[in-house]
Amino acid sequence: MSFDDILSGSQQELRRGxxxxxxLLLLREPGYGYALLEQLRDLGFTVDANTLYPLLxxxxxxxMLVSEWNTKEARPRKFYRISPDGERxxxxxxxxxxxxxxxxxxxxxxGQEP
Amino acid sequence: xxTLTDRYVWGVLRAxxxxxxxxxxxxxxxxxxxxxxxxxxxxxxxxxxxxxAIAELGDPERLAAQYTDKTLFLIGPRYFPDWKRxxxxxxxxxxxxxxxxxxxxSYLAGKEIWxxxxxxxxxxxxxxxxxxxxxxxxxxxxxxxxxxxxDEELAWTPDKLPEPPAxxxxxxxxxxxxxxxxxxxxxxxxxxxxxxxxxxxxxxSYPLFNPDLWSFWLPWFLVVLGLQIAxxxxxxxxxxxxxxxxxxxTILNLAFLVPAVWLWSEGxxxxxxxxxxxxxxxxxxxxxxxxxxxxIVFIAVTGWDIVDGFRKAARAGQAARLIPAx
Numbered sequence: 001m002s003f004d005d006i007l008s009g010s011q012q013e014l015r016r017g018x019x020x021x022x023x024l025l026l027l028r029e030p031g032y033g034y035a036l037l038e039q040l041r042d043l044g045f046t047v048d049a050n051t052l053y054p055l056l057x058x059x060x061x062x063x064m065l066v067s068e069w070n071t072k073e074a075r076p077r078k079f080y081r082i083s084p085d086g087e088r089x090x091x092x093x094x095x096x097x098x099x100x101x102x103x104x105x106x107x108x109x110x111g112q113e114p
Numbered sequence: 115x116x117t118l119t120d121r122y123v124w125g126v127l128r129a130x131x132x133x134x135x136x137x138x139x140x141x142x143x144x145x146x147x148x149x150x151x152x153x154x155x156x157x158x159x160x161x162x163x164x165x166x167a168i169a170e171l172g173d174p175e176r177l178a179a180q181y182t183d184k185t186l187f188l189i190g191p192r193y194f195p196d197w198k199r200x201x202x203x204x205x206x207x208x209x210x211x212x213x214x215x216x217x218x219x220s221y222l223a224g225k226e227i228w229x230x231x232x233x234x235x236x237x238x239x240x241x242x243x244x245x246x247x248x249x250x251x252x253x254x255x256x257x258x259x260x261x262x263x264x265d266e267e268l269a270w271t272p273d274k275l276p277e278p279p280a281x282x283x284x285x286x287x288x289x290x291x292x293x294x295x296x297x298x299x300x301x302x303x304x305x306x307x308x309x310x311x312x313x314x315x316x317x318x319s320y321p322l323f324n325p326d327l328w329s330f331w332l333p334w335f336l337v338v339l340g341l342q343i344a345x346x347x348x349x350x351x352x353x354x355x356x357x358x359x360x361x362x363x364t365i366l367n368l369a370f371l372v373p374a375v376w377l378w379s380e381g382x383x384x385x386x387x388x389x390x391x392x393x394x395x396x397x398x399x400x401x402x403x404x405x406x407x408x409x410i411v412f413i414a415v416t417g418w419d420i421v422d423g424f425r426k427a428a429r430a431g432q433a434a435r436l437i438p439a440x
Contacts, residue, residue: 033148049170078141078144
């Protein structure tokens with residue numbers, strides 16, 4: 001196994017949970033699947049279409065997102081939006097993320113406090 | 115002709131349960147359409163755009179599996195080590211025995227050396243493939259059943275922890291493998307005695323058992339042997355005997371013993387031609403009493419196996435109760 005393989009494997013592990021949080025935060029503004037995929041990619045999240053779409057549906061099933069078919073435009077599109085439960089989840093995850101970030105920074109600087 | 119999109123949508127839908135299809139179809143169509151639109155807006159030719167959009171969504175079965183949380187493996191990490199160990203052990207026991215037995219029979223039948231080798235290799239291959247296939251089927255079914263159970267009982271509590279197997283009553287892998295090997299060899303022998311007609315008297319070949327029994331009883335015995343193999347696999351995976359295992363063991367043993375003894379006592383078990391030929395040799399007087407001895411031994415062995423199952427179940431129960439005190 002080359003270093004690059006190890007790196008990409010580890011990065012995948014590290015990023016796995018972050019897509020959920022990113023989706024929740026982005027969907028404070030209603031959005032549809034493909035637009036969300038592009039937004040995520042522009043922000044530097046590597047996510048596959050065939051992972052993202054089922055994920056959105058799963059989050060909807062769990063009540064973290066709500067969806068609505070928009071039929072006003074030329075083609076119907078399914079728009080997702082964050083739900084109040086989703087907001088709570090996002091807030092918790094964000095707090096967790098900040099805690100992890102702080103801890104990792106402390107470790108990275110070698111300044112382990114007792 | 116249907117478009118690439120139609121074909122893709124169908125590829126996904128056929129891999130999800132019917133109830134979800136109506137709901138999922140417009141969604142997938144919209145996803146493809148959006149991706150196509152983004153590309154045509156950037157100046158890509160529509161046909162190229164459709165192809166690229168679908169390529170981006172990837173294998174329809176994989177997408178469907180993501181939507182339905184289905185497993186895409188046959189035997190997962192939970193059972194893989196058991197599957198591999200048991201299969202290796204069984205193959206290494208059964209295949210050589212069967213190959214040597216076949217070659218021995220060919221040799222006794224006065225076949226040429228190349229025929230002897232070919233019969234050995236052929237049988238080894240057939241047995242190996244069949245054994246691998248059926249063991250894998252049993253494990254794959256276990257894997258899926260477990261996942262279904264897990265979904266139903268998401269709420270896990272400490273009460274659901276399984277009883278630890280009593281060390282004294284634990285079934286060893288070698289013991290189970292030998293039991294299964296014996297059953298597989300018995301099943302093969304049952305078929306072999308008919309196809310090879312191994313008994314030759316005065317130039318005529320006979321099978322051991324009455325060929326008329328292939329209409330029901332011999333297939334019945336094969337099925338019971340198959341169920342016993344599945345039983346031993348389940349026993350090994352469970353780790354120890356329980357009362358339920360002992361009860362099933364009793365039923366399976368009786369399902370074999372009772373018809374066998376009944377057929378024998380009615381004089382229907384052995385090939386009539388063979389019996390006649392033996393009588394012609396003046397062996398009939400010897401044949402009957404030795405049959406009685408075999409029948410008694412058979413009944414005794416089966417009876418012991420049944421009792422032993424209950425003994426082990428009792429011991430496993432006791433040992434499980436003793437653990438908290440220890």
